[in-house]
Amino acid sequence: MAPSSIAANNAAPLTIEAKRQLTAPCGLDCFNCDMHEHNITPALRSAFAQRLGRSPEEIACPGCRASGGCRLAWSSCATLACANEHGVEFCSECASFPCAKLAPTADGADRYPHNYKVFNLAKIAAKGFEAWATDDADETRRMYFRGKLVVGQGPLVPE
Numbered sequence: 001m002a003p004s005s006i007a008a009n010n011a012a013p014l015t016i017e018a019k020r021q022l023t024a025p026c027g028l029d030c031f032n033c034d035m036h037e038h039n040i041t042p043a044l045r046s047a048f049a050q051r052l053g054r055s056p057e058e059i060a061c062p063g064c065r066a067s068g069g070c071r072l073a074w075s076s077c078a079t080l081a082c083a084n085e086h087g088v089e090f091c092s093e094c095a096s097f098p099c100a101k102l103a104p105t106a107d108g109a110d111r112y113p114h115n116y117k118v119f120n121l122a123k124i125a126a127k128g129f130e131a132w133a134t135d136d137a138d139e140t141r142r143m144y145f146r147g148k149l150v151v152g153q154g155p156l157v158p159e
Contacts, residue, residue: 014038019133022063025083025091026102027120028070028113029137030063035071037062048072090129092121116144 014022014031022031030036034044037060049056052074061071069077079091079101088094091102102121104114120140124132147155 016130016133019137020089020129021065023090023120023124023129023133024064024070024077024080024117025089026079027090027092027117027124028064029120029133029141030061030065032137032141033061035059035061090121090124092125097121113144116140119144 019029019031022036023029032039034040035048040060045056045059048054048059052059052072054074059071061067064070064077064080069075069080082099082101083089083091083094086094086096091097091099098118098121102114102118104118120132120137123136123140127136143155143157147157150156
């Protein structure tokens with residue numbers, strides 16, 4: 001997983017405004033996603049092209065705001081549309097937050113990071129976007145995807 005400060009393709013570090021545009025309304029940090037066009041490797045591009053039945057050129061994702069949804073789902077996103085309809089940048093700014101679109105389910109929990117998204121939204125609401133993007137986003141992703149849950153302590157990440 002490429003760190004958000006310097007993309008895998010050795011591009012310049014992302015600005016806060018770029019990170020803002022690359023953070024989904026639901027709280028996913030697209031700028032840290034392995035599928036993002038600045039982070040994707042040729043091997044991952046090829047593997048996902050085969051898995052999704054798409055050409056490798058179609059696979060890299062510019063972020064949900066730019067593409068209208070997540071490339072992994074390959075469809076429009078009702079949450080993105082809802083945020084646009086409500087005139088909010090992030091779901092945590094909506095009077096209905098948290099709503100059913102962000103509700104977790106056991107079905108797919110191993111593939112869809114619903115609690116991760118809501119945690120990010122809570123951090124953005126508490127600290128502000130810039131502080132979250134600068135101080136927390138990378139570590140939260142690392143803990144979520146590499147950590148092991150210890151009841152009462154949260155995730156612990158092996159060294």
